[in-house]
Amino acid sequence: MNEAIIQLDHIGITFHQKKHTIEAVKDVSVSIKQGDVYGIVGYSGAGKSTLVRVINLLQIPNEGKITIDNDVTFEKGAVQLSNQELRQKRRDIGMIFQHFNLMAQKTARENIAFALRHSDLSADQKNQKVSELLELVGLSDRADNYPAQLSGGQKQRVAIARALANDPKILISDEATSALDPKTTKQILTLLQELNRKLNLTIVMITHEMQIVKDICNRVAVMQDGSLIEEGSVLDIFSNPKESLTKDFIKTATGIDEALAKIEEQDFVKNLSAGSVLLQLKYSGSATDEPILNDLYKKYQVTTNILYGNIEILESTPVGEMIIILDGEVSSIEQALSDLKNSDVKVTVLKKGAK
Ligand SMILES: Nc1ncnc2c1ncn2[C@@H]1O[C@H](COP(=O)(O)OP(=O)(O)OP(=O)(O)O)[C@@H](O)[C@H]1O
Ligand SMILES: [Mg+2]
Incomplete structure (x- = not known):
């Protein structure tokens, strides 16, 4: 119990452009435990999304080792799983984004069902599953609406239901509330918190808002220029920040x-x-x-x-x-x-x- 579900050891990611190289992530080590709501904060370009793509198994790091739920996925610049294992691992990780990424020509129900296209469930079971997911995110009455008929908050609820369709152990949120107003943001954060408790879902919250970290995270890491400069419990970081960037972030959250x-x-x-x-x-x-x-x-x-x-x-x-x-x-x-x-x-x- 309570061992790390996501373990990053000395991750380095370098992009090679024509004339120069970009070190997007530098020697980052992080341990995220099952049931954590783990915040990663940093300004634009700090390397947050790049790091997330590594956790999400979409980006192979040049350096370091990644262990997801006790399986080493990447090490020394190479995949350590078979294609099938990798596909299965990816299904253990759900993802939500700032711009929802819903399919405009599909209803809420169809958007969620699409995530089950590779599942072994029967058609009836899939239907049942989608109904449960709609219920879980509080959207049962909007099942047959198209994205254009839904508010931003409702669209994000559909996206959350879709991300949870394959019963992932981990949900990664990359700026998922950035396009929402403060009240809707609170509602979505409350939903994520409920999902964390109800499903023991591990959540990684990528954000540039310390307020969000304060509202729902239990641990937080601060990134700057590809490096992880400070990490700890939210209580420790808020009551005793060490780095000046961390202090700046906290000031924005307290006013x-x-x-x-x-x-x-x-x-x-x-x-x-x-x-x-x-x-x-x-x-x-x-x-x-x-x-x-x-x-x-x-x-x-x-x-x-x-x-x-x-x-x-x-x-x-x-x-x-x-x-x-x-x-x-x-x-x-x-x-x-x-x-x-x-x-x-x-x-x-x-x-x-x-x-
Ligand atoms: N595929 C890529 N090719 C080249 N450079 C990249 C690539 N992806 C990211 N980068 C660079 O890596 C650095 C980190 O980018 P990243 O998107 O991870 O930042 P971020 O912290 O998510 O920023 P934001 O808050 O704006 O989303 C940036 O300098 C970016 O330009
Ligand atoms: Mg980003």
Whole structure:
């Protein structure tokens, strides 16, 4: 139980163009466990889709070894399975995309049934299977609609049903919500989460939005220029990011940068007086339960003015960020700051009042 279902060891992929070579993926090692919802984030060109094509068995890497569900599929630039084994393996992996890739001249039901064309099921069984899949994605009443009659969210539901037709163990989503509005995105993410739980489906989410990672992933890898620069549980990465790119991605998911920019424009922040200090606090887990700010008032008569606050629940653990101003005697402020720095709260002094 819980062993890796997708294991990538030192994967390297190089494309040879006429005049130059492109190292699209460089020495990437990843271990994805059964039941994970695994996020891979990175800017455009980072190598995410190329890496996915490797997992999906469509691209042979130049270097490294891939193991899918205990079978080595590629090693040292060569396929390690027979054609038939490879076809079977591919059926264990479903895929959904940004632009749905449905066939316009087929109904929802026919689009899904098409994925069963090589299956051993009888015609009746196939029909039954398609009905179950439509039910699973909440589209039973739209079975006979053509893609043009469906909304983006509904089209993606058809695509998800199609991807699940052969009961794959793994579902790969390459920017599958990028063409959808925020509300529809949430609905699709909720569906994916249900499928993960109900079917113990392993999901790989390729995205450039950290918000999506925060909403449904349990682990995340960050890619930059073909390399994997940071990897860990979503809770660890969000509460303690190490690389600057990871920090940038996280800021876009919390909105703290925007809040800070607005706060710094305020006159009372521009003209902070002596004995005032503008701070950013980050805390997770038990630190959120402690009435730390209350204690600062009791011990040093230092008051707190909260200008911004955000708490997320990640893997059942609260992770919070605040921007506050502390006010008090100059010496009390120094003591308060030293108390804070000795606590589990991560403190950044953004600005101190002029003397
Ligand atoms: N078949 C190919 N031939 C040549 N270069 C390629 C090929 N496929 C990808 N590349 C290059 O590899 C690099 C990584 O591309 P990839 O599509 O994996 O990025 P990505 O992270 O998925 O980006 P996006 O977020 O825009 O989808 C890019 O520089 C791209 O131009
Ligand atoms: Mg891509």
